[in-house]
Amino acid sequence: MRQRAAITAKTLRTDRWWFAPLITVIGLGAWVTYATVRVFMHDFYWVEDYHYLTPFYSPCVTETCVPEAAHFGRVLPGWWIIPDAALTLPFLLLFRLTCYYYRKAYYRSFWLSPPACAVPDGHKTYSGETRFPLVGQNLHRYAFYAAVIISLINTWDAVLAFHSPKGFGFGLGNIVLLVNVVMLWAYTLSCHSCRHIAGGRLKHFSKHPVRYRFWTFVSKLNVRHMQLAWITLGTLALTDFYVMALSADWFNDLRFIN
Numbered sequence: 001m002r003q004r005a006a007i008t009a010k011t012l013r014t015d016r017w018w019f020a021p022l023i024t025v026i027g028l029g030a031w032v033t034y035a036t037v038r039v040f041m042h043d044f045y046w047v048e049d050y051h052y053l054t055p056f057y058s059p060c061v062t063e064t065c066v067p068e069a070a071h072f073g074r075v076l077p078g079w080w081i082i083p084d085a086a087l088t089l090p091f092l093l094l095f096r097l098t099c100y101y102y103r104k105a106y107y108r109s110f111w112l113s114p115p116a117c118a119v120p121d122g123h124k125t126y127s128g129e130t131r132f133p134l135v136g137q138n139l140h141r142y143a144f145y146a147a148v149i150i151s152l153i154n155t156w157d158a159v160l161a162f163h164s165p166k167g168f169g170f171g172l173g174n175i176v177l178l179v180n181v182v183m184l185w186a187y188t189l190s191c192h193s194c195r196h197i198a199g200g201r202l203k204h205f206s207k208h209p210v211r212y213r214f215w216t217f218v219s220k221l222n223v224r225h226m227q228l229a230w231i232t233l234g235t236l237a238l239t240d241f242y243v244m245a246l247s248a249d250w251f252n253d254l255r256f257i258n
């Protein structure tokens with residue numbers, strides 16, 4: 001391995017290289033705190049009048065779930081330690097944790113490995129992703145398959161939400177749920193594994209026009225993957241907060257039809 005040049009300074013960078021890791025720690029830390037509190041609240045996840053279900057509780061599968069919100073049955077015990085969406089949350093966590101962008105984000109900001117280009121690593125040794133537990137990052141492709149199924153479930157939730165006591169209904173909550181689902185699809189399809197599944201291992205694009213078109217489409221999303229990673233954290237939290245606020249009667253949904 002090459003030796004570092006003989007300079008005493010830890011880094012010669014004079015710009016604010018620490019700013020991006022700092023913002024990442026604050027942003028991810030705040031989001032994980034909010035999500036953890038909400039997941040173990042076991043309340044305010046369902047709006048009976050309009051059938052709005054927050055994505056943090058989808059699908060609701062424990063015995064404590066409101067029966068109308070349990071679209072796939074209540075198959076798990078209702079202990080507080082078990083999240084109501086216990087069948088999906090672990091896969092979503094795995095999907096985000098193993099995501100190529102989030103890896104960069106938390107390796108740099110939380111693990112300081114390294115915190116920025118041309119700044120020394122916070123650790124003495126480096127083994128990359130060759131050993132346990134980081135070798136598990138290779139599971140990302142399988143987490144992607146699970147994320148596609150979960151996005152389909154979230155889409156189904158958004159469709160079911162076009163319900164009101166008088167039949168079809170449409171309100172601000174529907175827009176919130178739909179925007180969240182569209183952004184979730186954009187993030188999921190912009191995944192690097194998705195791009196490889198679409199266009200990888202092909203010798204001739206000309207012989208696979210459908211895959212070529214799909215690869216071209218996801219490639220356009222792929223260049224925005226980092227932005228989509230953050231946008232979807234925002235839309236997920238906002239959607240959950242909106243459903244919680246309606247469910248807790250903090251304010252009423254803005255209704256356009258019924």
Ligand code: FES
Nearest residue numbers: 099100101191192
């Ligand atoms: S690379 Fe980020 S979700 Fe797959």
